[in-house]
Amino acid sequence: MFKALVVNKDEESGKTSASVEEIDLAQLPQGEVTVAVEYSTVNYKDGLCIGPGGGLVRNYPHVPGIDFSGTVEESSDDRYKPGDKVVLTGWRVGEAHWGGYAQKARVRADWLVPLPEGLDARQAMAVGTAGLTAMLAVQALEDQGLKSGPVLVTGAAGGVGSVATAILANLGHKVAAVTGRAEQADYLRDLGASDILGREEFEEVTRKPLEGERWGGCVDAVAGAMLGRVLKQMEYGSSVAAIGLAGGAAIEGALITPFILRGVNLLGIDSVMQPYDNRVRAWERIARDLPMDKLEAMVQPATLSDLPGLGRDILKGQVKGRVVVDVN
Numbered sequence: 001m002f003k004a005l006v007v008n009k010d011e012e013s014g015k016t017s018a019s020v021e022e023i024d025l026a027q028l029p030q031g032e033v034t035v036a037v038e039y040s041t042v043n044y045k046d047g048l049c050i051g052p053g054g055g056l057v058r059n060y061p062h063v064p065g066i067d068f069s070g071t072v073e074e075s076s077d078d079r080y081k082p083g084d085k086v087v088l089t090g091w092r093v094g095e096a097h098w099g100g101y102a103q104k105a106r107v108r109a110d111w112l113v114p115l116p117e118g119l120d121a122r123q124a125m126a127v128g129t130a131g132l133t134a135m136l137a138v139q140a141l142e143d144q145g146l147k148s149g150p151v152l153v154t155g156a157a158g159g160v161g162s163v164a165t166a167i168l169a170n171l172g173h174k175v176a177a178v179t180g181r182a183e184q185a186d187y188l189r190d191l192g193a194s195d196i197l198g199r200e201e202f203e204e205v206t207r208k209p210l211e212g213e214r215w216g217g218c219v220d221a222v223a224g225a226m227l228g229r230v231l232k233q234m235e236y237g238s239s240v241a242a243i244g245l246a247g248g249a250a251i252e253g254a255l256i257t258p259f260i261l262r263g264v265n266l267l268g269i270d271s272v273m274q275p276y277d278n279r280v281r282a283w284e285r286i287a288r289d290l291p292m293d294k295l296e297a298m299v300q301p302a303t304l305s306d307l308p309g310l311g312r313d314i315l316k317g318q319v320k321g322r323v324v325v326d327v328n
């Protein structure tokens with residue numbers, strides 16, 4: 001038997017509830033590799049899956065947790081053997097397949113990545129999907145060629161934004177951080193941001209075709225009106241890596257002008273189905289380019305029983321940086 005955060009659904013009322021329960025190993029889903037989970041984390045999607053699921057969860061009872069790190073216990077796949085340290089993000093684990101909010105997980109070998117050298121299991125979950133996505137965004141901007149101006153990070157005090165700020169600053173870029181939480185200014189400066197901008201500066205939807213060129217690149221976690229404005233402020237030939245929709249799924253006030261008059265690129269970043277080789281490349285870059293003291297400053301520790309509250313908080317945009325859940 002082992003502990004897990006289980007979400008149950010009352011068929012009559014349709015309401016869901018989450019609590020820590022004891023589970024039998026035989027209840028785990030099918031997969032080639034059984035992992036003794038050490039740590040997990042909390043992402044926006046986890047907030048949805050701890051609650052009513054937001055259309056992501058197919059079957060109940062459900063064990064959420066889209067990320068985990070731990071040690072292989074059993075494997076019928078040649079790539080992994082007992083004792084190997086592994087990390088998992090994406091592939092709809094924690095949504096369509098039982099996830100990391102448990103002391104054991106059973107998954108397909110294809111979904112795992114060996115823990116990169118230089119990162120331990122706890123640090124890997126301080127990074128998690130949020131940090132991996134931030135690194136994928138930075139790689140995409142670099143592949144297009146970052147321009148001279150400062151790099152803008154939106155939703156900066158959130159998980160993706162915090163890691164993106166720390167990586168970009170460490171690589172020597174001037175980082176401008178947009179936040180709706182003025183009280184997080186010192187935190188963002190400590191991560192390496194040179195300028196802190198209020199969210200309200202970007203909230204007005206305008207019909208202007210272009211604004212002054214301000215940004216040499218952008219990692220955007222927000223979309224909505226913010227992305228519509230930011231696109232018009234990008235330098236000639238620069239790129240925006242679009243990773244999230246914390247401010248809405250539409251790009252409000254967006255016009256074609258930044259694309260056809262300034263050659264601006266909008267780069268879509270997906271972490272869920274990212275091919276294996278690029279995941280390995282991104283994890284290796286994280287181990288090298290993300291300063292571990294900055295990562296530590298982002299972490300708030302948690303246990304399985306804290307998760308229902310944290311799930312509600314992240315949906316309200318109230319989680320700062322990265323949560324690391326010790327499932328044991």
Ligand code: NDP
Nearest residue numbers: 155156157158159160179180243244245246247270271317
């Ligand atoms: P967090 O909740 O940690 O961060 C999101 C941040 O966005 C908040 O902290 C807040 O930052 C800002 N924000 C929240 N609500 C609003 C709003 N209404 N208007 C403007 N800004 C807002 O989430 P994550 O960093 O984990 O994820 C960010 C987004 O990226 C989510 O939409 C998530 O679903 C998506 N995502 C996508 C992935 C992919 O593969 N493409 C992978 C991971 C996440 P502040 O307080 O600083 O303003």
